[in-house]
Amino acid sequence: MTINERKQALRKQVAALKRAHSPEVLAERSREALRRLEATALFQAAGCVALYHALPGEVQTADYLTRWYGRKQLLLPVVQGDDLILRPYAGPESLRQGAYDIWEPALSDASDDSAKPDLIVVPGIAFDRQLNRLGRGRGYYDRLLSDLSLPCVGLAFAFQLFDSVPVDAHDRRMTAVVTDEEVVE
Template sequence: MKERKKELRKQIASEKTKYSASLLKALSDEILTRLEAQPAFKEAQTILLYHSMKDEVHTHSFIEKWSKRKTIILPVVVGDVLELRHYTGTEDLKPGAYGIAEPTGELFTDYETIDFAVIPGVAFDLSGHRLGHGKGYYDKLLPKLATAVKAGICFPFQVVEEVPTEPFDILMDIIITK
């Protein structure tokens, strides 16, 4: 299982190198337009997003746009877990683990009030399975988001026929791509 996951991560990383930064940005815009068209997203008041790394669906301006209308929560890496914090604006972001900008806002622990969770991943399949980077951060967080609609967002080349899964893996409710 570990070897299959490692191989799939390598395959996706290789595929990403075929895309320019500008093409990934354009794809991101299309994916996020599809995301905001989702009825569950439109109805949601509290949304978990993520501040993207350069090779993920670009969420920076999307976070800023929606923070004016909805409560935005972002993850912060603390040891081997993700803490959640309120996003209050770009001025409250600081470089965190893995070079990802992380919010310094108020700690958020009211998980059941999260209506919609946007989840990154290395790969997804159409059954809703997700492959992460292998650190287990989201594996620990997702069980706390039982009432949220969980949306995996990714570039088209990150959708594969089958993601190797384990019993603890939590399915995404929807996969959004171009």
């Protein structure tokens, strides 16, 4: 089996695991994963955090965006062509549905986009104990992370953490992986 076939098989396996959990269970697991993230030294030390607005089946971040807004400077990714750019989060009313129906800051906002994150928190399909990440396969986060030299934390449910995941040379390792059950560093 090729590495791409192994990646596709793992994506299907994780999709089935997500479907096995009710939205209510995933919401509670999301809250626990975010509580664990808040408790990390990386998060506590960061003045500016790049986060994401979750797709269905990802650790849900919307409530915590509201919670952290005003306490930390928050950045969210915006899909621009084949790349992600980070834009300031200015509250839920400043969001619009962008590519792939992801809620993101409107590019037309006159907000200051010169902020540089101290920490980036990223979703993924799967992570492993060596801090590798398997994404959706489009390479958006791989390209974004290749341009950034800062701590990266993968945020996931415990059932998305494996002993190993297939990786390519361009895949960036995380600094830590936070789940609803543990923090792997």
